[in-house]
Amino acid sequence: MSKFHLNTQELIQGEFIINKINIAFVFQVNCPGCFIYGIPIMNHLYKLFQDKVSFIGVATAFEDFEFNNEANLKLLLENGTLVGETKKYYNTNYGISNYPEVPKFPIAFDRITPYEELLNSNMIEQMCNAIPNFTNFSENEKEIIVTKVKAYYSKIPFIAETFTLNQLQGTPSFIIFDEKYNISGIYFGHQSVDVLQNKLEHLLL
Numbered sequence: 001m002s003k004f005h006l007n008t009q010e011l012i013q014g015e016f017i018i019n020k021i022n023i024a025f026v027f028q029v030n031c032p033g034c035f036i037y038g039i040p041i042m043n044h045l046y047k048l049f050q051d052k053v054s055f056i057g058v059a060t061a062f063e064d065f066e067f068n069n070e071a072n073l074k075l076l077l078e079n080g081t082l083v084g085e086t087k088k089y090y091n092t093n094y095g096i097s098n099y100p101e102v103p104k105f106p107i108a109f110d111r112i113t114p115y116e117e118l119l120n121s122n123m124i125e126q127m128c129n130a131i132p133n134f135t136n137f138s139e140n141e142k143e144i145i146v147t148k149v150k151a152y153y154s155k156i157p158f159i160a161e162t163f164t165l166n167q168l169q170g171t172p173s174f175i176i177f178d179e180k181y182n183i184s185g186i187y188f189g190h191q192s193v194d195v196l197q198n199k200l201e202h203l204l205l
Contacts, residue, residue, distance in 0.1 A: 004177040005126060007111045007161035008058055009070070013077050014106025018179050019054035021203050023196075025105075026058045026163060026173040029076055030067035030084035033190060038172030039103050041193045046105040049200055057107035060163040060171065070109040077102060110160040118159045124149060130167040176200070 006024060025042045027034035046055050061068035067084035075081035080098035082090055090096050118124065128134050128146055137145070153159060166175070169188040174196060176185040185199055 002130065002183045004175050004181045004183050005162060005165040006056070006058070006181065007165060008056075008108035009111050011056075011106055011108045012070070012074060013103070016056040016106045016108070017054055018181075019052075020179050021052070021200065022054040022056070022177050022179075023200070024056050024058055024162075024175045024177070026060050026110075026168060026171055026175070028060055028062075028064070028068045028171045029072045029082075030064045030086055031171045032086045032089040034172040035082075035086050035090075035099060037190045038174075039099075040101055041174075041191065041196065043101060043104050044193055045196060045200065048197065049204075050105075052204055053200055055105040057103055057105055058110050058162050059107060060110040060160040061112065061158075062160055062163055065158070073107070073109055077107065110162045113159045113161055115153055115157055115159060118153060118164075123159075123161070123165060126165050127167060130165065176203070 004024065023045065025038060027038050042055065042057065045053075059068070059070075059073040064084060072081070072083045075083075076099065080100065080102050082097055082099050086099075087097055090099065113123075124146060127149060128142070131145065134142065134145070153164075168186075172189065174185075174187040174191060175183060176196075176199060177183045184203065187196065
């Protein structure tokens with residue numbers, strides 16, 4: 001069973017205490033879909049399950065670093081300030097520049113690491129282990145993959161650890177995991193709230 005690597009900076013909002021059932025919501029502030037679908041879903045689930053499930057939002061950055069940063073996350077949490085493409089979407093479609101449904105759940109910013117530190121740590125190994133069936137590959141195949149991973153990330157000056165180590169497809173992403181950080185479900189993109197709600201209800205039985 002895959003492990004969830006939750007590597008964040010200090011919490012900016014709320015408190016996260018690991019529970020038997022946990023859900024992480026990985027998003028970017030410059031991601032309209034995260035606001036259209038993701039945050040409302042998380043607010044709804046938080047309202048329903050906050051007494052039984054631990055919640056954490058992880059604001060990350062794998063592009064558009066001028067918008068996807070901790071300063072803009074704090075502005076969002078303080079007064080709903082929107083930036084970049086998210087601001088453009090809500091301004092164009094609703095004539096507003098502040099998000100009306102500010103996140104209610106605990107939130108931290110992803111830990112950002114310079115590539116040089118990533119290269120000189122065990123993170124490359126963790127990233128490769130997140131690849132399906134990686135442990136079953138031959139040693140030669142593993143070396144080829146590790147070399148490709150290093151070459152790819154050498155072009156990126158900063159690495160968002162939670163997003164990268166878990167090899168997430170993009171944002172929004174929802175990860176459900178247990179107290180040992182074993183993953184029981186990963187959901188990427190526009191999800192039905194019923195799918196996530198039913199999964200949590202099933203795990204709580």
